[in-house]
Amino acid sequence: MLWLKNAFSKVVNLLKRVDAGGSSYEISTRRIMIFWGMLLILFLALMARVSWLMFWSAGDLVSKGNDRILRTATEHPERGVIYDRNGEKLAISVPMRAVVIHAKSFHDYHEKKQMDKESTIREICELLRTDCASLSKKLKEPRNRHITVARQIEPQMADYIKSLKIDGIYVNPELRRFYPTSEINAHIIGMTNIDGAGTEGLERQYNDYLLSSPGKIRRIKDARGNIIENLGVVKEGKQANDLVLSIDERLQSLAYKSLKYNAEINRATSASLVLIDSWTGEILAMVNYPSYNPNSRESYAPYRARNRAVTDTYEPGSTTKPLVAVTALGKGVTSWNEVFDTTPFQVQGKLITDSHHMSSGNLFDILKYSSNVGMARIALRMDPRDIVRGLEAFGYGSRTNIDFIGENTGRLPHRRRWSRIENATLGYGYGITVTPLQVxxxxxxxxxxxxRRPLSILKVDKIPQGVRVAKEQDVNLVLKSLESVVEGGGTGAQAMIAGYRVGGKTGTAKVAVAGGYGKDYVGTFAGIAPMSNPRFALVVVINEPHAGKFYGGVVAGPVFSEVMKRTLELYNVPPDDLNPDGTLKTPAQKKKEISSKKRH
Known part of the structure; x- marks a missing residue:
């Protein structure tokens, strides 16, 4: 403290004697004390202010400082990826950008730089292809603080706008859903809106499963919004779940191309195709025509967006005959040996006829040549409620367990009283409506x-337990008759596949209109392969063809043949017995070979 006392004495002595124009005088001690008193007051005031800021106002000051540099950013993890059964990506999220203007910062920057705001607005609008008049109006509104100029823009364009370094214009990251297979899977997968929420298909059905829960991160940013330091996670987010479908993209792509081609050459209004692995219940392909591109909102239209395989219903016609036959056999109302009169006959004034005329035939012949007359005679022996219950056992009249959005139940009539004509036509698939998926x-x-196994649009790890709904012996005999439809000179010859035994049923039904039936038809082919060890079930529906052909075997059979052949090849199903020239051996050839072996 001695040095402080000496310094104080020197200052006092200096103040007492001041040279002013060669003369000297002494300052009074009173004035010196006033001077030092003022210095002491200033010092105490400064210390008081410092103490106030350090101890009483520290929290408020820290909060104000943090408001200027600290930000809590919400991190949105990507939406879950949708894969096909083999790991092919069908829906992914790609990084995009949004351009936002902070109105006050934008105005202040231009005033400070003395720049023309309107020219900047025009430049930004030209780059982003937005309406300049609308943006100018929004910027003039005092209530608007943050204005979104454009969303879902390419990162390259966003980087260029960011490089302009205009205060008040910010670029925020966001994601856009992208569908690599475009229109091929549009009806199954659907799409999302601009905010990333599912609006169609599985994107909507599994929206919560595919969505992630956003997390929050504390960051330090500078005046331009650049990240200086990440301080840590405030709230943990939940990562999204991926979805693995049962769909085989290889078959899906082929099915769509084949269906589209045949629908166009037949000038059909629409068409649908469903392929199921009966061993597992998995849907391997489901396509519709027309479709749309989910990557382009311009191609979207409600009539294109419908998954017609599950939303649209039609009268299945002759494809129902095998199901009614199984039900009739189960009820014991007929047998395979009974021969029926299949000449046209009238029921309540309505004439029932066949397109392939025959005078008589057993159940095998009735299915092979698709006789309406024969099935009507069998149906008239049955209680129609038994027929309806039999069709319900095969899944008609109810949604599948997949429960697609917009899935239709179809219609099975439940009446107290049935007319004879209603009973008769029920035998060959009229008076009911179904979806292609139900068939x-x-x-x-x-x-x-x-x-009957539960169907699945998701890949299954374990084959689900099935429920028996029909006697195996009856079904196996029906399968033999279905094989004759394709390979025995029946109505489905165009569905044949070289090297494989195939079975199926054609269906050609008139389109129901108000008050009856119109002039248009729905052509269907429903089939199974390989018949040596049945596994795959495929249904093709061509709705309202206008190119002159309308029979199911003609318009739908070729699609079945092409898609089923590729299915059997991809799943390594060995061909059935072949001749040296590669053609399928006929039953007569096989019988002859067996007889020859027995003789030797």
């Missing part, structure tokens, strides 16, 4: 020898 499910049950 495919019914034929997958036949392929599975009468066992």
């Amino acid at each position: 495919a499910q019914a034929y997958s049950i036949l392929a599975n020898h009468g066992i």
Whole structure:
């Protein structure tokens, strides 16, 4: 303290004697004390202010400082990826950008730089192809603080805008859903809106499963919004779940191309296809025509967006005959040996006829040549409620367990009183409505020898337990008759596949209109392969063809043949017995070979 006392004495002595124009005088001690008193007051005031800021106002000051540099950013993890059964990506999220203007910062920057705001607005609007007048109006509104100029823009364009370094214009990261297979899987997968929420298909059905829960991160940013330091996670987010479908993209792509081509050459209004692995219940392909591109909102239209395989219903016609036959056999109202009169006859004034005329035939012939007359005679022996219950066992009249959004139940009539004509036409698929998916499910049950397995649009790890809905012996005999439809000179010859035994049923039904039936038809082919060891069930529906052909075997059979052939090849199903020239051996050839072996 001695040095402080000496310094104080020197200052006092200096103040007492001041040279002013060669003369000297002494300052009074009173003035010196006033001077030092003022210095002491200033010092105490400064210390008081410092103490106030350090101890009483510290929290408020820290908060104000943090408001200027600290930000809590919300991290949005990517939406879950959708894969096909083999790991092919069908829906992914790609990084995009959004351009936002902070109005006050934007105005202040231009005033400070003395720049023309309107020219900047025009430049930004030209780059982003947005309406300049609308943006200028929003910027003039005092209530608007943050204005979104454009969303879902390419990162390259966003980087260029960011390089302009205009205060108040910010670029925020966001994601956009992208569908690599475009229109091929559009009806199954659907799409999301601009905010990433599912609006169609599985994107909507599994929206919560595919969505992630956003997390929050504390960061330090500079005045331009650049990240200086990440301080840590405030809230942990939940990562999204991926979805693995049962769909085989290889078959899906082929099915769509084949269906589209045949629908266009037949000038059909629409078409649908469903392929099921009956052993597992998995849907391997489901396509519709027309479709749309989910990557382009311009191509979207409600009539294109419908998954017609599950939303649209039609009268299945003759494809129902095998199901009614199984039901009739189960009820014991007929047998395979009974011969029926198949000449046209009238029921309540309505004449029932066949397109392939024959005078008589057993159940095998009735199915092979698709006789309406024969099936009507069998149906008239049955209680129509038994027929309805039999069709319900095959999945008609109810949604599948997949429960697609917009899935239609179809219609099975439940009446107290039935007319004879209603009973008769029920035998060949009139008076009911079904979806293509329901028909495919019914034929997958036949392929599975009468066992109904739950369907799945997701890849299954374990084969689900099935329920028997029909006697195996009856189903196996029906399968033999279905094989004759394709390979024995029946109505489905165009569905044949070289090297494989194939079975199926054609269906050609008139389109129901108000008050009756119109002039248009729905052509269907529902089939199974290989018949040596039934596994795959495939249904093709061509709706309202206008190119002159309308029979199911003609318009739908070729699609079945092309898609089923590729299915058997991809799944390494060995061909059935072949001749040296590669053609399929006929039953007569096989019988001859067996007889020859027995003789030797």
